[in-house]
Amino acid sequence: MAEVKLLSFWLVCLLAIPFNLSRSLAPSSTTFLDVASSLRQARNVLSLEPTTAPFNQQEEDGEETQQRTSSIVLQLHPRASIGKPKHRQHSDYRSLTLARLARDTARVKSLVSRLDLAVNRISKTDLKPVDLKIEKQQQYKYEYGVQGIQGPVVSGTSQGSGEYFSRVGIGNPPTQLYMVIDTGSDVNWVQCSPCADCYQQADPIFEPASSSSFSPLTCDTNQCRSLDVSECHNGTCLYEVSYGDGSYTIGDLVTETVTIGSAKIDNVAIGCGHNNEGLFIGAAGLLGLGGGSLSFPSQLNATSFSYCLVDRDSDSVSTLEFESSLPPNAVTAPLLRNPQIDTFLYIGMTGLSIGGDLLPLSESLFRLDGSGNGGIIVDSGTAVTRLQTDVYNSLRDAFAKGMRDLPRAGGFALFDTCYDLSTKSSVEVPTVSFHFGEGKDLPLPAKNYMIPIDSNGTFCLAFAPTSSTLSIIGNVQQQGTRVGFDLASSVIGFVPYKC
Structure with missing residues (x-):
C-alpha cells in the first residue's frame, strides 16, 4: 500500500511539471x-538621432560581456541609428522598406554570382571589366599612373545592404571610423586620401600621412597573392573589389594598426581605397568577417567570434566579440x-x-x-x-x-x-x-x-x-x-x- 501511495505521489509531481519546459x-x-x-x-x-559611439566599448558592455571573457569587443550599431541623413530621404516607412529590399536583392545577386564563379572555376583572366567602372578606373589610372588593373563583374559581395556597423580605430594614432561588418566578405578596406573619387562618409577620410604605422605591401607578399583581383605598380600591390550592385573600391593594399577598445592589432592587411563608389550610407569602409585568409578573424588568428544583431529599427547597441566561447x-x-x-x-x-x-x-x-x-x-x-x-x-x-x-x-x-x-x-x-x-x-x-x-x-x-x-x-x-x-x-x- 505504501508503494502505491509513493507511486501516486511521483505521478502527481510529474504531472505538475509544465509541459513546455522541454522543447524537444x-x-x-x-x-x-x-x-x-x-x-x-x-x-x-x-x-532616430544619429549615434555617437564611445571608443572604449568595454567600459559600457557590462557584466554580460565580462562573463563571456572575450579578449576583443566592439560595439555594433544598426544602420538606422547612424544613417539619419539617408533616412531623411524617405517620407515614410514603406519607402524605407522598399529601399532596404532593393539593397538586399542586389546583395543576394552578388553572393550567388560570386559562388557561381567559384563553382564553375571561372578564372579572373576570363572575366570582362564592369562597363560602369571603366571611366572611373581610367581616372584612377591617370591620377596615379596605374596600368592595366581590371576587375571581374563580381569579385566580392555587396555591402550596399550592409545593415550593421562598428566603430574601429585605423592607424597610429587611431582614426575612429564607422565600418560595415560583413560575414560575406574577406577584404577589409577604408576610403583613403588622396581621393580620385570617394563617396560621402560620416567621418573624415582616412589620411595615411598622419599614421606612423601605414605601410604599403609589395606584390610578392602572401596578402597580395590572396586577392581575387590585384595589379603591381612600382613594386606595390594594388587591389580592386567590385560588387554586384555596381559598388567597388580600388586602391593600395597596405598594413595598418587596428584599434578596438584597448586592444591594438598591428600589421593588419587592409585596402586603402582611393577610388570608391557605392551605397555605404556614411560608413568609411568594411570589416570582413568571412572565412578567407584576408578576413579580420583570419588575420587575428581568432579561434572564435560572435555577434548579436539588435532590431534593425532601433538605436540599440550590441557587440561583436572575438575569442568569446x-x-x-x-x-x-x-x-x-x-x-x-x-x-x-x-x-x-x-x-x-x-x-x-x-x-x-x-x-x-x-x-x-x-x-x-x-x-x-x-x-x-x-x-x-x-x-x-x-x-x-x-x-x-x-x-x-x-x-x-x-x-x-x-x-x-x-x-x-x-x-x-x-x-x-x-x-x-x-x-x-x-x-x-x-x-x-x-x-x-x-x-x-x-x-x-x-x-x-x-x-x-x-x-x-x-x-x-x-x-x-x-x-x-x-x-x-x-x-x-x-x-x-x-x-x-x-x-x-x-x-
Whole structure:
C-alpha cells in the first residue's frame, strides 16, 4: 500500500511539471507577435538621432560581456541609428522598406554570382571589366599612373545592404571610423586620401600621412597573392573589389594598426581605397568577417567570434566579440566550408518546422554537395532569409494555413505572404523553427519573421524564394540572438535574447 501511495505521489509531481519546459518533447506550436510594438518602432525609426559611439566599448558592455571573457569587443550599431541623413530621404516607412529590399536583392545577386564563379572555376583572366567602372578606373589610372588593373563583374559581395556597423580605430594614432561588418566578405578596406573619387562618409577620410604605422605591401607578399583581383605598380600591390550592385573600391593594399577598445592589432592587411563608389550610407569602409585568409578573424588568428544583431529599427547597441566561447545553453550546429570558396560560412541545417510540425522536405535540399552547390550560409549582410523555391513554397503554404483566420493583404516587393493587422495589437502566429539534427532546433521570435512593411499595419512573412541552390539565413532572422562561430571546433551556436 505504501508503494502505491509513493507511486501516486511521483505521478502527481510529474504531472505538475509544465509541459513546455522541454522543447524537444513538445515544441510550442504558436507564439505571439506584438503588433503594436513593431508599429511603434516603424513609426519612430525615421526620427532616430544619429549615434555617437564611445571608443572604449568595454567600459559600457557590462557584466554580460565580462562573463563571456572575450579578449576583443566592439560595439555594433544598426544602420538606422547612424544613417539619419539617408533616412531623411524617405517620407515614410514603406519607402524605407522598399529601399532596404532593393539593397538586399542586389546583395543576394552578388553572393550567388560570386559562388557561381567559384563553382564553375571561372578564372579572373576570363572575366570582362564592369562597363560602369571603366571611366572611373581610367581616372584612377591617370591620377596615379596605374596600368592595366581590371576587375571581374563580381569579385566580392555587396555591402550596399550592409545593415550593421562598428566603430574601429585605423592607424597610429587611431582614426575612429564607422565600418560595415560583413560575414560575406574577406577584404577589409577604408576610403583613403588622396581621393580620385570617394563617396560621402560620416567621418573624415582616412589620411595615411598622419599614421606612423601605414605601410604599403609589395606584390610578392602572401596578402597580395590572396586577392581575387590585384595589379603591381612600382613594386606595390594594388587591389580592386567590385560588387554586384555596381559598388567597388580600388586602391593600395597596405598594413595598418587596428584599434578596438584597448586592444591594438598591428600589421593588419587592409585596402586603402582611393577610388570608391557605392551605397555605404556614411560608413568609411568594411570589416570582413568571412572565412578567407584576408578576413579580420583570419588575420587575428581568432579561434572564435560572435555577434548579436539588435532590431534593425532601433538605436540599440550590441557587440561583436572575438575569442568569446559559446555558453552551455547554445543551440549548436556544424560550421561547414565550401571547398570552392573559402569566404562563406555554411551551417549544417536539416529542416524547418511550422507550428511544431516538421516540413516534409528531404535533407538534401539543405545540404552542401561535393561540387560546391547547395547548402545554407549564415550572413550578416543579407536581410531576408532566402530558401530554395521548393523549400520556400512548403514553408509559405504551411504558414499560411496556420494564419487562415487573419485577413490577407497584397504582396509587396519580394514578399508574397502578407497580412492586414491594422486592427490588432497582438496576434497569435505559427512558430517557425530551424532544425540542425540531433534533436536541436531554434524557434524564432515572431518579430523575426513577421515584419511590418509600412506603418499602417501591413506585415509580411520575411522569407523569400531563390532559384539558386544557395540558401541564406539573413539578419532579420538573427535579430536578438547571439550568433557564435567556433572556428577551431567548426561549430555555429545560437543563444536567443543575449544581445
